[in-house]
Amino acid sequence: MKQLECPFCKKTYALDLFQLFCSDCQEPLLVRSSVPFPKVRNEKSNPLDKYIDFLPIKKALHRFSLGEGNTPLLKLNRLMHKFNVPDLYAKNEMMNPTGSFKDRGTVIAVHNAVSLGIRNIGTVSTGNMAVSTAAYGARTGIKTYVLVSEDTSDEKIFSAALHGAILVKVKGDYGELFYKSLETGKKNHVYFINSVDPFRIEGYKVTAFEIWQQLGGQVPTHIFVPVSSGGHIIGLMKAFSELKQNKLTNRLPVFVGIQPKKASPITNAFLNGQSQITRIQKADSFAQSINNPAPPGGNCVLKWIKETNGHLLRVSDEEILKAQKKLASFEGLFGLPAAAAPLAGLFKWQAQNKLAPHHRIVLILTGAGFKNMAVLDRSQMPIYQTVLDDLDQMISQIGKNKEN
Ligand SMILES: Cc1ncc(COP(=O)(O)O)c(C=O)c1O
Ligand SMILES: [Zn+2]
Secondary structure, three states: OOOEEOOOOOOEEOOOOOOOEOOOOOOEOEEOOOOOOOOOOOOOOOHHHHOHHHOOOOOOOHHHOOOOOOOOEEEOHHHHHHHOOOOEEEEEHHHOOOOEOHHHHHHHHHHHHHHOOOOEEEEEOOOHHHHHHHHHHHHHOOEEEEEEEOOOOHHHHHHHHHOOOEEEEEOOOHHHHHHHHHHHHHHHOOEEOOOOOHHHHHHHHHHHHHHHHHOOOOOOOEEEEEOOOOHHHHHHHHHHHHHHHOOOOOOOOEEEEEEEHHHOHHHHHHHOOOOOOOOOOOOOOOOHHHOOOOOOOHHHHHHHHHHOOOEEEEEOHHHHHHHHHHHHHHHOOOEOHHHHHHHHHHHHHHHHOOOOOOOOEEEEEOEEHHHOHHHOOHHHOOOOOOOHHHHHHHHHHHHHHHHO
């Protein structure tokens, strides 16, 4: 059976884990959405069992799972009130086992690897995907290679190392490392589960199915997502379009993809009316997990965003930092800069578009903030100090100041 398809020329391909790009268009292949009338199995609580008809796995193997998914959809009442947003939610992907949405994709890719008898997996990443792949590699007992660029800090990769992954720092262009890893994987029989792997992308669909069910079988009007390689947003868009194909909804949400100004090749192409992205020379945003000069899924994101009347926005690092603070201080949600980018995007959107009372907006909070403490502006966080004997007096004084 031809399980894979090019989203551009629609050519179909039999599954070959070492050939995941269209030989004509050079674009990443996707899993064909061919199952007619899949059912949501509401009697099941595990998301892999619940949505199995929509996923490219025959059976959910719970021994490979770390409990990913089933994340809360939180209503952001305080932000709504303060910033005049009619109906606002956060899908809290920081609750996944390794603190990011990547786990949803890794678990499906690992199922696939095991079913095909693969004994070596790998990934190219500077952070979240490295940790996620290493954790699931450990859980499954598969040898895992993590390739990182030379300047990746040890701090970011220590947890991947703790899971027992083989870490290799590679000198050279990080964008090229993506393609080089696939070449190396083919030669050495290592399945590189990179950012736009079609099975990883299938796992991301479950987030969309959960949102739809958490809203009582309704689709939000807008979804704001941070975009780097494009894999995540492609998975979310694919899921809503599968819901529509199967008549489980009659409309799609408006997708708004957010990129940092200093790393926005897809948004640049969108705003300039181009149909192909152009890689940028140097990506220089402090939001490391979305600081990508050459997104491999960029052309597909561009095409699908245009076809569905979605949008792509650029936000500055300062706007991201402010949004990170707002999420944390108004709602108790401490996300990575990448996770705060959707809120920064919403503020920008609000300045340019009028929100209507029926608008229901979901922000995807992709990864937990404690993974990158170095970016916080500590000068904005006063820490009082006192000796034990003066504690009462100090608390009383601070209380009075706060009241004033
Ligand atoms: C926290 C976080 N948010 C967003 C993204 C962007 O996802 P994608 O590369 O699939 O577009 C990443 C990717 O690494 C990430 O780690
Ligand atoms: Zn093609």
